[in-house]
Amino acid sequence: xxxxxxxxxxxxxxxxxxxxxxxxxxxxxxxxxxxxxxxxxxxxxxxxxxxxxxxxxxxxxxxxxxxxxxxxxxxxxxxxxxxxxxxxxxxxxxxxxxxxxxxxxxxxxxxxxxxxxxxxxxxxxxxxxxxxxxxxxxxxxxxxxxxxxxxxxxxxxxxxxxxxxxxxxxxxxxxxx
Amino acid sequence: xxxxxxxxxxxxxxxxxxxxxxxxxxxxxxxxxxxxxxxxxxxxxxxxxxxxxxxxxxxxxxxxxxxxxxxxxxxxxxxxxxxxxxxxxxx
Ligand SMILES: [Zn+2]
Numbered sequence: 001x002x003x004x005x006x007x008x009x010x011x012x013x014x015x016x017x018x019x020x021x022x023x024x025x026x027x028x029x030x031x032x033x034x035x036x037x038x039x040x041x042x043x044x045x046x047x048x049x050x051x052x053x054x055x056x057x058x059x060x061x062x063x064x065x066x067x068x069x070x071x072x073x074x075x076x077x078x079x080x081x082x083x084x085x086x087x088x089x090x091x092x093x094x095x096x097x098x099x100x101x102x103x104x105x106x107x108x109x110x111x112x113x114x115x116x117x118x119x120x121x122x123x124x125x126x127x128x129x130x131x132x133x134x135x136x137x138x139x140x141x142x143x144x145x146x147x148x149x150x151x152x153x154x155x156x157x158x159x160x161x162x163x164x165x166x167x168x169x170x171x172x173x174x175x176x177x
Numbered sequence: 178x179x180x181x182x183x184x185x186x187x188x189x190x191x192x193x194x195x196x197x198x199x200x201x202x203x204x205x206x207x208x209x210x211x212x213x214x215x216x217x218x219x220x221x222x223x224x225x226x227x228x229x230x231x232x233x234x235x236x237x238x239x240x241x242x243x244x245x246x247x248x249x250x251x252x253x254x255x256x257x258x259x260x261x262x263x264x265x266x267x268x
Contacts, residue, residue, distance in 0.1 A: 025267075045266065057266040060235040060242070064260050067185055071196060082267055094268030101187050101263050102222075103233050111187045111263065 002116065002131050002150040004028075004035050006030040009154050013127050014068040016083035016120040019043065022051035025058055025081050027066055028118070030078035038081075039066055055094070056082045079131065081118035089121035089128040096145055106137040106145045116150060178203050178253050182212065183260040191219045205236060206249040208259060223261060224249070233264045 015024045015038070026040045042059040046052035070077060084092070098105040101111040121128040135146040166175060182198050184191075192198050193216060200215075202208035206228065213220040220229045224230050228249060236243045237260040252260075 022213045025265075055266065055268045057264055060237060060260075060262045060264070061240060063265055064183065064185070064237070082264065091183055098233075098264075101233075102231065115252045 001153040003153045003155045004131075005153045006156055007154070008035055008038055009129050010116065012081050012083075012120050013129060016122055016127060019051065019083060020122065021051065021053050021085060022046075022098050023056040023085060024120070025056040025080075025082040027077055028079040028081060029066075029075040030076050031073075032079075033076070035078040037075075039077050041066070063174045077112060079116040079118045080112065081120065081123060085122050087121065087123055089119035089120065089130040090149075091117055091132055091134060091146075091147055095119075096134060096147065099145065100136075106142070107140065109136055110134050111143070130139040150166065178255050178257075180199055180255075180257045180259055181207065181251055183258065185260075185262045187263045188219075188222050188261060191222050192216045199210055202253065204249070204253060205238065205243055205251045205259065208253065209249070211245070233266075235262045237262070 012026070013027060018024070022041055023045070024040070025043050026038060028035050029037045029039065030131065033163050041062045043056045044059050045057040047053040060157040061158060069075065091099070095117065099110045099117065100106060102110055116131045117134060118131045131150045133148045133150060135148070137145050179199060179201055182200055184196060184198060185200060192212065196217060198212060200208045200211040202211050209220055209223060222228070223234050223236070230236065238246060238251055238253070239258055243249070
């Protein structure tokens with residue numbers, strides 16, 4: 001079971017709803033392995049670079065800033081999330097390809113080997129939220145990578161939750177206002 | 178021209194695991210060639226054999242996508258910061 005604070009699941013769902021009719025995307029950072037913060041990232045897919053109902057592409061500058069933040073703080077990229085507005089909460093063939101670098105190189109390790117892919121589907125009500133791991137294929141005869149679901153447990157709270165880190169972040173943010 | 182190049186995690190192993198490399202060159206193309214000279218195999222991660230930037234890779238110069246400048250021929254100034262990022266995308 002993949003333990004994720006309820007508030008984080010709800011934040012991803014809220015983002016998905018607000019991004020309608022387009023797909024929402026973002027990152028979940030963890031501290032000490034515990035997911036603790038959702039970062040919404042602008043979806044720049046589409047001709048106008050303002051999002052698409054069928055695709056997502058994260059704003060590269062935001063991607064860069066979040067990575068710098070992780071390098072500085074020791075936070076890790078717990079999950080990459082995005083929404084599907086009309087299909088199931090499982091990785092699409094495009095999602096499977098894009099989990100590798102270069103895309104579709106299923107014989108290599110995935111681009112983010114320690115990161116989950118979380119899918120939020122708005123095709124049903126309440127929305128479905130499911131987590132997946134995408135791993136390299138087991139043999140060259142396979143046409144797809146290995147995709148494994150990690151069932152999510154929506155936790156109310158638990159002792160290892162990095163309260164201090166979270167508090168420091170919030171007080172820091174208030175100070176910067 | 179000396180520039181700093183940020184390399185994101187996905188392609189860091191192509192530059193010996195570093196987050197940032199210094200490189201010389203008057204244009205993006207020259208800087209990439211300079212990195213290739215130090216880390217053979219690097220350039221193939223970023224562009225094809227014809228020297229076209231891969232569709233699934235973004236290069237930013239300071240805060241701008243070089244596709245909206247002059248692409249790989251974009252001229253650099255001393256102290257510029259370049260960032261190389263694989264697109265994080267899906268459907
Ligand atoms: Zn998808």
